[in-house]
Amino acid sequence: MRRFTSAAVAALMAFVGMEAGLGATAQAAGEKEYVALGDSYSSGVGAGYYDTASGDCKRSQLNYPALSAAAHADYTLKDVSCSGATIADVRANQLSALSSGTDLVTLTVGGNDAQFASVVEACLTQSDSYCGTATQWMSYYAQNQLVTELAGLYKDIKTRAPQAEIVVLGYPQTVAATGSCGAIDLSSAKRTSMNKLADALAEGTRAASVKEPVTFVDMRATFKGHEACGSDPWINGVDLTDLTSVFHPNLAGYFNYAAALNNVLDS
Template sequence: MKLSRIVAFSSSLLLGAALALTGAGQAQAAQSAAAVDYVALGDSYSSGLGAGAYISSSGNCKRTNRAYPALWAAANSPSSFAFTACSGARTGDVTANQLTPLNSATDLVSLTIGGNDAGFADVMTTCVTQSESSCVARVEEAKRFVDTTLPGRLDSVYRAIRSKASSAHVVVLGYPRFYKLSGSCIAGLSERERAAINSGADHLNAATAKRAADHGFTFADVVPPFTGHEICSGAAWLHSLNWLNISESYHPTASGQSGGYLPAFRAAA
């Protein structure tokens, strides 16, 4: 056989093998995704408050199929999916009420927690209803809590998760910055107040990322995908203050869940 034919024949064999391996790899990847047992824990940013179409059986937890955990599950068809995230949850609520689905077979866990412990709702109420100086002072108070008290609470939650799901890949997601500074808003909070609130979110994210890393968990930062979609951006993925539905204020819209949280989780999962 001529050398050119040998080379051509060998190349065709290699190409066929590569295609076969690629197909096998794709099938294996699909099978692996389908074999995942996934549990979604956390607060309103995981339950989907603000995205609408709430599951009636979830009651005040305000879970929705528009939230990133349900969107990920719908796209990946895991072998099991438990959705226990609940609006208003603090760290103690997660350990007390949300961990039942976890076990040694759990492969994947997602979680947002800490904002309610740090007094997020009270910070926003203070900033909306009181003076600029009161707003800034309340943010600084929240930061001190994040520095002194929150780490221990996060440790307690993370240890409880690991004790029940010893081999799970745990993804801890952060919170977005709420405001685009020098943006399109012409009324409402001052720039100083908006900057203070953003700095509070950054402070909380940094502390959460540190504790997650120390426990061997993956931190997923949602600030990048939300950049350009903050309040005052003109294309917000977050609800501003809504007196008609106050609980949804400062929470992601359905677009915030699908365009902000879902890509961050998908990349980390």
């Protein structure tokens, strides 16, 4: 699988003219229907280039569904992903986009069910022990109840789109063991706690993909060495002027999400 560094991302964007026209390319007519579901990691929070029509859903024209669709001319993308979406939100507001004619479904979801934003806030503002307790509780949920809830969602997707290939992309570890995180730094203990939650989310999602079989893409190895606060981050650190993007992939991160998805589609 090809990985993209920040410099490579800039060069590739300049080469293909994505800044000017990726949205149109991703929506070009094709023979196959691709429906993108999920939360902020699907919608592209942290990448910028948001479609103003998507409002609070903050769908970026450079999210991984758009980047992957741009690389596959035979797909027509229908992106209904939305920042902040939970499993219940996907079921209530996004599954209606599916049909018997859907050929590909991609999904990243579960982080909001595990209170990702609240846990991040706790770890940024509270003590090491408070952060550790918050991540421990949510890790237990991620490896137990979340598995059942995700498996149920995958089953519902199959019911609505029985012919579709379903690809679930997981969450990476969020923060490097050392390095500055920006305006608010994190202790070693907090970094360890947050990454344990990321591992629990990944393993819970993997378990759900076995329980109700779908293709699972574990993003932890892809992002290893590129977590937030490190020397070559593919995840945004702490920026007090853009709190919604904190610990979400940056543009390089979404290119590498798309590369991982393309590796599945092209294999």
